[in-house]
Amino acid sequence: MSAIVCISRHSPYGSSLARDALDAVLAAAAFEQDIALLLMDEGVWQAYRHQQASAIEQKELGKNLSALAVFGVEKVYVHERSLTRRGLDRDSLSLNNVQLLNDEATRALLAQARQVLSF
Known part of the structure; x- marks a missing residue:
């Protein structure tokens, strides 16, 4: 498991929290x-394949998630129950390298982390 886990709980638009979480992950990876x-x-909406950010004159955050691999971030997880509660599934995500975690696996990930960042 990872020494640091960053939890991003906010939609990609409406506040800067989703971008702040992504920036924190990229900064940590750079170091x-x-x-x-x-x-x-x-x-989970951050990884949604069919974002239409241009409709609200924003840059699409989902595309920025592809930078994670460039920075060496290989551990990207999606909470499975959060995904299904929103009517989404793995095929609706823009990232292919995500791992879906059930509640038990999510608890284990967080329990084993040295630090947890929550946005």
């Missing part, structure tokens, strides 16, 4: 920290 990103609750 070669062992970090993972966990999308939960409304945060």
Whole structure:
């Protein structure tokens, strides 16, 4: 498991919290920290394949998630129950390298983390 887990719980638009979480993950990765990103609750919308950010004159945050691999962030998780509660599934996500976590696996991930960042 990762030394640092960043939980992103907010939708990609409406506040800066989703972008702040992504910035924190990318900054930690740039300093070669062992970090993972966990999308939960409304945060699962960040990985939604069919975002239409241009309709609200925003840049699409989902595209920025592709930068995670460039920075060496290989541990990207999506809370499965959060996904299904929003009527989404793995095929509706823009990232192919995400791992879906059930509640038990999510608890284990957080329990084993040295630090948890929550946005």
